[in-house]
Amino acid sequence: MVRVLLNVPKQVRKGEPFDVKLLISHPMESGQRRDAMGLAIPRDIVRRLVCTFDTEEVFGMDLFPAIAANPFLVFSAQIERSGTLSIMFTDDHGVVQTETAAVEAV
Amino acid sequence: MKRLLPLLLLCSIAAGPPVDLRSGYDDASAETRAMQDDDGGNPGFLWVREGEAQWSQPAGPLGKSCASCHGDATVSMRGVAARYPLIDKATNRPMTLDRRIGECRTDRQQAEALPPESDAALGLAAYVGLQSRGMPLNVDADNPFVAAGRRLFETRMGQLNLSCAQCHDDRAGMKLAGAVIPQGHPNGYPEYRLEWQAMGSLNRRLRNCMVGVRAEPFPPDSPEMAALALYLAVRAKGLKVETPAVRP
Amino acid sequence: MTGLPPRGACVGRRFLLIAAAGTLLPAIAAASPVQVAVLIRRLIGDATVSEGRVKLDLPVLVENGNTVAMTVSVDAPIGAVHSLHIFAEANPLPEVLHATFGPRAGVPRIQTRIRLATSQTVVAIARMRDGTFWQDSVELLVTLAACID
Structure with a gap:
């Protein structure tokens, strides 16, 4: 289980953009490194991240080994009604994880 | 006198512990400081x-x-x-x-x-x-272990024959390669180091320094490590706790 | 220069063998500006890329290449940007990220932290919904920490 810190305002103004801030505990092992015995350390990165609001896509990102360990991401969203913002991501082990936050639009 | 002579020689080049305390935060880049300052972005x-x-x-x-x-x-x-x-x-x-x-x-x-x-x-x-973030370090210094820790801090070690003090007292603020030598305070541990790409303890950092001068590090639970940690905290008295700090 | 025999020593069979083996070992892989140009061409097809509108914010002097704060923004109204693409010319792999903005995206701006293997140029490309492409690049210096683990 990967730890995720998702920071979203609980309440936003309708149609006004707000920041979605995300930290994911993940080594983002690049696949370029070798261990003490000289063996390649297999790649293990978060490769895809999608943010949706209810069913609509807000933001999507393909990640590569050049994204730093414990990925940090800020992007912007805007909504017209209250609903649920969810972040879904997939890593090289096929682990899919979803984090959600309720956002109220006023 | 014979025993005092090396001490006098040492005093003539050693600056002693820093008077004007600077946290490692003050020597970090603006980007690294920003990373520490934002709880939502501080790893x-x-x-x-x-x-x-x-x-x-x-x-x-x-x-x-x-x-x-x-x-x-x-x-x-x-x-x-x-x-x-x-x-x-x-x-x-x-x-x-x-x-x-x-x-x-x-x-x-x-x-x-x-x-x-x-x-x-x-x-x-x-x-x-x-839970102590922002509070000044205030460790009880009234015990003989502080002096023992200071002696260790000022003792040359390893193949490079360097003491902690030679870098972090005498040459703090100067540069080693492209990086500023910090005063070496323990006020942010455990801290996130960009070098480690992870969180680590003061023990890990001290071990890191000792390996750096090619000395055999003291074992993690040794009296030496504890005395060093104590002296470092006394030396940094008044600096604010920054846990979890971010350092390069 | 490791592997060279001392000056004046006879160059023996063993040394030649080692030297030959050395040429077969792969060098440390790094992308190149050409490789990035090819990737950008694949992205834009027959279109052209103009300088401007997209702004890539990176420190010019990087303290530690493991974690470099990066902000990319596009001077465009909400909804006008289709996607953002970042490339690093001298990383082992040139692609850094591809981001797409959906119908609920707000201002076209992202902030993240990237790895840079060495001093190099980083390129940002913005693809607009009107089919135009815009770019910005930053040439930066990556210093190495003196005390490494």
């Missing part, structure tokens, strides 16, 4: 949240958690990290906060020890440390 908070979860999670045959004895950490742990290391009453020896947490785990909870540098151990230390 150390991934460990803090881990520790917060650990705090109330029962462990061991007694089914006790940290919270069973200490209650709400935001109240009971406030200011604690600023007073460590302290002299343990039972053993009359310096006790670091990391070690105290470890002892609580094995002796009071009778649970399996948390491996050093594990996410669980660093998380608990970070969560406890956070």
Whole structure:
């Protein structure tokens, strides 16, 4: 289980953009490194991240080994009604994880 | 006189501990400082949240958690990290906060020890440390271990034959390759180092320095490590706790 | 220069063998500006890329290449940007990220932290919904920490 810190305002103004801030505990092992015995350390990165609001896509990102360990991401969203913002991501082990936050639009 | 001579020679080149204290924060780049300042972007908070979860999670045959004895950490742990290391009453020896947490785990909870540098151990230390963030380090200096720690700090070691003091007292603020040499204060541990791409303890940092001068590091639980940690805290008296700090 | 025999020593068979083996070992892989140009061409097809509108914010002097704060923003109204693409010319792999903005995206701006293997140029490309492409690049210096683990 990967730890995720998702920071979203609980309440936003309708149609006004707000920041979605995300930290994911993940080594983002690049696949370029070798261990003490000289063996390649297999790649293990978060490769895809999608943010949706209810069913609509807000933001999507393909990640590569050049994204730093414990990925940090800020992007912007805007909504017209209250609903649920969810972040879904997939890593090289096929682990899919979803984090959600309720956002109220006023 | 014969014994004083080397001491006098040493004094003539040594600057002594810093008078004008600078946290490693002050020597870090604007980007690194910004990373520390924003709790939502400071990767150390991934460990803090881990520790917060650990705090109330029962462990061991007694089914006790940290919270069973200490209650709400935001109240009971406030200011604690600023007073460590302290002299343990039972053993009359310096006790670091990391070690105290470890002892609580094995002796009071009778649970399996948390491996050093594990996410669980660093998380608990970070969560406890956070409760003192912004408070000045104020460690009791009235014991002989402080002088012992200072002696270790000023003793040359390793193949490079360097003491801690030669870099962090005498040459603090100067540059080693492209990087500023910091005064070397312990006020942000456990801290997130970009070099490690992870959280780490003061022990890991000290070990890192000793390996750097090609010395054999003192064992993690040795009296030497504890005395060094104590002297460092006394030397940094008044600097604010920054846990979880971010450093290059 | 490791592997060279001391001056004046006879160059023996063993040394030649080692030297030959050395040429077969792969060098440390790094992307190149050409490789990035090819990737950008694949992205834009027959279109052209103009300088401007997209702004890539990176420190010019990087303290530690493991974690470099990066902000990319596009001077465009909400909804006008289709996607953002970042490339690093001298990383082992040139692609850094591809981001797409959906119908609920707000201002076209992202902030993240990237790895840079060495001093190099980083390129940002913005693809607009009107089919135009815009770019910005930053040439930066990556210093190495003196005390490494």
